[in-house]
Every structure is written in structure tokens, then in C-alpha cells.
Amino acid sequence: MLAHHVLFWVKEDTTEAQKKAFKASLETLSGVETVKSIHVGVPSSINRPVVDTTYTFSLLLLFEDMAGHDVYQVHPLHKAFLDEFRERFEKVVIYDSI
Numbered sequence: 529m530l531a532h533h534v535l536f537w538v539k540e541d542t543t544e545a546q547k548k549a550f551k552a553s554l555e556t557l558s559g560v561e562t563v564k565s566i567h568v569g570v571p572s573s574i575n576r577p578v579v580d581t582t583y584t585f586s587l588l589l590l591f592e593d594m595a596g597h598d599v600y601q602v603h604p605l606h607k608a609f610l611d612e613f614r615e616r617f618e619k620v621v622i623y624d625s626i
Contacts, residue, residue: 530591535583537619562596
């Protein structure tokens with residue numbers, strides 16, 4: 529199993545409509561055939577010193593293996609998301625674990 533966790537900080541001037549479209553586009557990534565599980569979220573209201581709530585969106589994808597992840601990286605749905613929203617990224621942090 530490979531977990532691919534992506535945290536997105538969108539630019540400050542991103543409108544609510546753009547954020548809604550961003551989230552909807554993230555959800556389309558469930559259509560990648562190698563994605564076993566997906567969760568798209570926003571920061572929780574948990575207030576603890578060790579919890580980072582500064583990001584805008586969280587994307588968690590689970591793959592069976594590295595080969596599944598590699599398919600995702602070049603998949604047209606992933607590329608379409610990047611093409612449409614890359615300019616909205618202020619910062620992106622990715623945590624991959626096996």
C-alpha cells in the first residue's frame with residue numbers, strides 16, 4: 529500500500545467559486561483506475577499545537593503499490609487538474625508513505 533498525501537495552500541486572491549472548482553476537480557481524481565481510496569478535505573477545527581491547519585485542501589490517495597502511483601502521475605485526469613489549477617497553488621507539500 530502507498531499513501532500519497534498532498535496539502536495545498538491556494539493563493540490568497542482565490543475566490544470561493546475557484547475554491548469550489550478546485551475541490552471538485554480534486555474529487556475527479558477518484559476516476560483514476562489505480563486509486564483505491566480517496567479523501568478530499570479541509571482543515572479540521574482541532575486546536576492543538578502539533579496540528580497544522582494553515583493549508584486550504586488536503587488530498588489523500590491510497591494506491592496498491594508504486595506502480596499504481598506511477599499510473600496516477602501521468603493520468604489525463606491528474607494532468608487536467610494540474611493544467612487547470614497549478615496557477616492557484618501558493619504552496620504544495622506532499623507526504624508519500626509505504
